Amino acid sequence: MFQFLKAPVATLQDFCLLAAKALANIFRAPHYWDDVLAQMDRIGVGSLPIVMLTGGFSGAVMALQMSKALDTYGASSQVGQIVSITLVAQLGPVLTSLLVAGRNASGIASELGSMKVTEQIDAMRALGTDPVQKLVTPRMLAMTIMLPFLTVVADFVGMVGGWLVALGLIGTTTAMYWTGVYEILEYEDVLQGLIKPLFNGFVISLVGCYYGITTTGGTQGVGRSTTQAVVVSSVWVFVINLFLTQIFVNL
Amino acid sequence: MPVPESILRFEQVVVTYDGVDVLDNVTFTLTAGETRVILGAAGAGKTVLMKTALGLIHPDQGKVSLFNQEITGLREQELFAIRAQVGMLFQESALFDSMTIAENVAYPLFNQAGSQVSREDALARVESILKDVELEHTLDKFPSELSGGMRRRVGIARANVTNPKLVFYDSPTAGLDPITANNIMSLVIKQRDQRNTTTVIVSHRLQDGAMMANYRFNSKTGKIERQVHTAELDQRTKFMVMQKGRIVFEGTEDELHASRDPYVGKFVLQAKSA
Ligand SMILES: Nc1ncnc2c1ncn2[C@@H]1O[C@H](COP(=O)(O)OP(=O)(O)O)[C@@H](O)[C@H]1O
Ligand SMILES: [Mg+2]
Numbered sequence: 379m380f381q382f383l384k385a386p387v388a389t390l391q392d393f394c395l396l397a398a399k400a401l402a403n404i405f406r407a408p409h410y411w412d413d414v415l416a417q418m419d420r421i422g423v424g425s426l427p428i429v430m431l432t433g434g435f436s437g438a439v440m441a442l443q444m445s446k447a448l449d450t451y452g453a454s455s456q457v458g459q460i461v462s463i464t465l466v467a468q469l470g471p472v473l474t475s476l477l478v479a480g481r482n483a484s485g486i487a488s489e490l491g492s493m494k495v496t497e498q499i500d501a502m503r504a505l506g507t508d509p510v511q512k513l514v515t516p517r518m519l520a521m522t523i524m525l526p527f528l529t530v531v532a533d534f535v536g537m538v539g540g541w542l543v544a545l546g547l548i549g550t551t552t553a554m555y556w557t558g559v560y561e562i563l564e565y566e567d568v569l570q571g572l573i574k575p576l577f578n579g580f581v582i583s584l585v586g587c588y589y590g591i592t593t594t595g596g597t598q599g600v601g602r603s604t605t606q607a608v609v610v611s612s613v614w615v616f617v618i619n620l621f622l623t624q625i626f627v628n629l
Numbered sequence: 630m631p632v633p634e635s636i637l638r639f640e641q642v643v644v645t646y647d648g649v650d651v652l653d654n655v656t657f658t659l660t661a662g663e664t665r666v667i668l669g670a671a672g673a674g675k676t677v678l679m680k681t682a683l684g685l686i687h688p689d690q691g692k693v694s695l696f697n698q699e700i701t702g703l704r705e706q707e708l709f710a711i712r713a714q715v716g717m718l719f720q721e722s723a724l725f726d727s728m729t730i731a732e733n734v735a736y737p738l739f740n741q742a743g744s745q746v747s748r749e750d751a752l753a754r755v756e757s758i759l760k761d762v763e764l765e766h767t768l769d770k771f772p773s774e775l776s777g778g779m780r781r782r783v784g785i786a787r788a789n790v791t792n793p794k795l796v797f798y799d800s801p802t803a804g805l806d807p808i809t810a811n812n813i814m815s816l817v818i819k820q821r822d823q824r825n826t827t828t829v830i831v832s833h834r835l836q837d838g839a840m841m842a843n844y845r846f847n848s849k850t851g852k853i854e855r856q857v858h859t860a861e862l863d864q865r866t867k868f869m870v871m872q873k874g875r876i877v878f879e880g881t882e883d884e885l886h887a888s889r890d891p892y893v894g895k896f897v898l899q900a901k902s903a
Contacts, residue, residue, distance in 0.1 A: 497723035500685050504717050505787075506709050506741035 393588050396514065400584065403508070403515040413516035421482050421517075422524030428481065429474055429528045430535045436469055437461055437536030441543040455550050458558030461540035462533075467567045467626075470533040471574035472619050475582065478525060479611040483586035486517055487607035490590025491600035499591060514587040518580060525579030526572050533571065570626040577618050585611040634661040635697055636795055636827045637682055642691035644677055644874075651677050652688070653874040661794075662865075664821065665829045666838035668896055669871035675831040676720060678871070679797045682829075683715060684708040696794075709742040716788035716796040716826075720803065722780040724772040724787070731755050731768040734787045741791060758786045762816050778809035782816060789820045796820065798830040802837055814840045815853045822846035822853075835896055842866035842882045858882075870896060 441457050448454040490513060493499050499509045537559055544550045589607040593599045637659040644652040651674050659665055669675050680686040681693060684700045692701050695711050703711075716737075724733050731752070738744055738751045746754070759765045762782040772780055781801055788796055798817055802810035814837055821828045822845055830841060843862070844853045856862055863881045870878035870885075870893050878885065878893045886897055 492726075496721055496726075497719040498725055500680060501717075501719055501723035501725070503685055503705070504683055504712055504715075504719075505737045506713060506744075508705060 392592070393584065396510065396588050396591075397580075397584050399510045400514045400518045400587070403511045404519070406511070408511065410512055410516050413512065414519050417516050417520035418524055420485075421478070421521050422527060425478055425481055425524075425528055426531065428477055429532045432473055432477055433465075433470065433532030433535040434539040436473060436532075437465060437539030437541075438543045439539075440464060440469070440536075441540035442547065445544070445548040454548050455554050456558055457540065457544045457548060457550060458537075458555035459562040461544075462537055462559040463562050463567060465533045465536045465540075466563060466571040468619070468623070470529050470536060471571055471578065472615060474529045474532045475525065475575055475578035475615040475619075476612055478521070478528065478579070479582045479615055480608055482521065483582050483607040483611040484604045486583065486586030487590040487593075488600055488604045490587060491593035491603040492597075494591055494593045495596050495599060509591065514584070514591070517587055518583045521583035522576060522579040525575040525582075529571065529575040566626055566629055570622065574619060574622050577622065578615050581614045581618060582611040585614060635659070635694070636661050636663075637829075638692075638694040639678075639682070640692040640694075642681060642688045642693060644674075644681055644686060645689045649874075651874050652681060655691070655874075655876055657869065657876065657879060659795075659827060659829065661827055662825060663827055664841050664866040666841055666866060666868045667829065667831045667871060668833065668835060668838060668868065669831075670833060672873075673871040674874040675871055676799055677874075679717070679799050679829070679831060682797065683712055683717060713737075713741040713743055713791070714794050716791065716793040718781070718784040718788045718796075718798045718801055720799040722772070722777075722784035724780055724783055726772055729769050729771055730759070730764070730775070730783050733772065733783060734759060734790050737787060737791050744791065754790060755786075758790050759783075761819070762786045778805055778813065781805070781813050785813070785816050785820060789824075789826075792824060793826065795827045796829070798828070800831050800833065802832060802834060810834075810837075811840075815844075817841070818844050818853050819846045823848065835899070838866070838868055839882065842868075 440461050444460045445454050445457050448456055448460070502509050502512060541552065541555050544555045545552060586607045589603040589610070593603040595602070635658055639655050639657050642652050642655045643650055655678065667675050667678065677686060681688055682695065684693070684703065688701060692699055694700065696714065698711060700708060700711060725736065728736070734755045735751050738746045738754065756765060756768070759768065762785055764779060764782050764786070767775060767779070767783070772783070775783065785801070788798070801813050801817060805813065817828070817830065818841065820826065828841070830837065832838060842865070843856055843858055845856050846853050863883050866882060868878065868880060868882060868885045869876055872892050878888055878890055880888070885893065888894065
């Protein structure tokens with residue numbers, strides 16, 4: 379019985395082991411700061427355009443959709459509140475994390491996967507470097523640091539998108555909109571909006587790395603790992619979001 | 630006569646993947662200064678054997694010792710110190726895509742345990758060894774810009790840049806045209822004879838083994854030269870034939886040609902017709 383659970387449990391166990399090693403390496407020499415910076419650039423700066431675009435459109439669409447509902451109660455002036463609270467606490471972290479999961483978990487998995495199947499990871503070990511230290515820890519650090527920043531950017535651009543719609547199509551004033559945005563946000567909401575991407579970044583990067591360095595079966599295997607990394611990390615984004623929302627709701 | 634120092638020893642080593650013994654009770658000893666040629670068809674376990682020797686793969690049973698130190702059961706951090714004395718050319722070179730040729734070759738100088746090299750010394754060393762493999766003009770190129778044969782040459786340079794006592798070459802001629810393959814073999818022999826390194830070479834071609842056994846680098850002419858095949862020369866190179874994870878033959882070139890084993894016979898025959 380429960381034989382079917384054996385493989386997933388073993389995977390989870392290996393994954394946790396990798397996470398523990400990657401974390402422990404933060405406190406152990408040698409440190410590859412160059413790689414951390416390069417990854418921060420690739421993950422953070424590289425994802426900026428798509429994150430801003432998505433954030434902006436989400437804010438605008440939300441304002442549009444909500445204005446109609448709010449109008450029936452004569453409350454279309456509150457569009458700022460709705461846009462900001464939804465973005466900061468829920469939509470911003472989830473959307474940004476999903477985008478980064480799609481863009482970077484796949485990138486990491488395919489890069490490390492190709493390195494694995496062409497024996498570059500073995501070569502690294504043979505030449506005196508720990509692949510977790512050299513490859514996994516920098517990516518984990520970079521993404522865990524950058525994802526909250528990206529989320530803040532997405533949130534802000536989303537609010538601007540909502541503001542443009544509110545101003546142009548709904549007819550609220552700028553002051554009304556931004557006052558609403560400011561007033562509705564509680565300290566917990568902002569905290570929630572920053573903690574979620576922190577966890578997401580940690581998990582997305584490690585899922586990408588895990589599927590990358592466990593790749594087998596040549597180029598085909600790289601494709602498989604890449605797909606798996608995106609699917610698994612996306613699911614984790616939703617699971618983490620649910621958990622953390624539950625915690626913050628009860629706070 | 631002093632007993633030659635044991636460089637690498639396998640004792641009843643078993644490596645199992647998915648219930649299949651990829652290395653099946655492998656036992657052999659490699660002594661200092663020896664050349665070992667490992668022959669075998671694809672999937673025979675040659676690569677797994679080399680990686681096990683370096684501690685990159687942990688055996689399921691048996692013992693592996695490098696330089697008289699048992700490495701089975703050592704942790705990765707402890708293995709780094711031992712691996713620093715070993716060079717390896719991987720099957721498809723395994724150069725780091727994201728680094729230039731110079732950075733690739735310098736990598737062991739900067740990363741291997743106990744290696745303390747200044748930037749200038751490293752660059753000088755990299756330049757000189759790349760010159761050895763006739764690639765001094767590729768320093769700032771990336772591996773993707775080089776041909777397969779050139780990448781192998783960079784791999785040979787990277788494997789030898791730290792002057793290791795023991796060097797492994799995994800199928801250095803696989804997938805190359807005969808002329809490039811011969812060129813690669815000359816470079817392997819040159820690296821071996823310049824520093825008298827103990828050399829293990831994997832191949833599926835018997836003629837690579839014959840070259841290792843019968844050619845020597847002449848530092849005066851800068852060329853490799855065919856030697857007279859004396860009994861003494863014959864002793865310097867040992868051949869090993871692997872089949873499905875087992876060593877089915879171990880002995881000198883003369884013994885290889887005299888072998889009555891049908892599988893070994895096939896190898897010898899195939900080489901003669903080629
Ligand atoms: N990581 C691995 N997982 C499962 N099987 C493997 C792995 N590495 C090698 N094998 C299997 O071990 C056998 C020997 O492989 P290898 O040593 O690469 O052969 P070769 O002699 O061609 O170098 C093959 O059947 C291969 O499929
Ligand atoms: Mg092989």
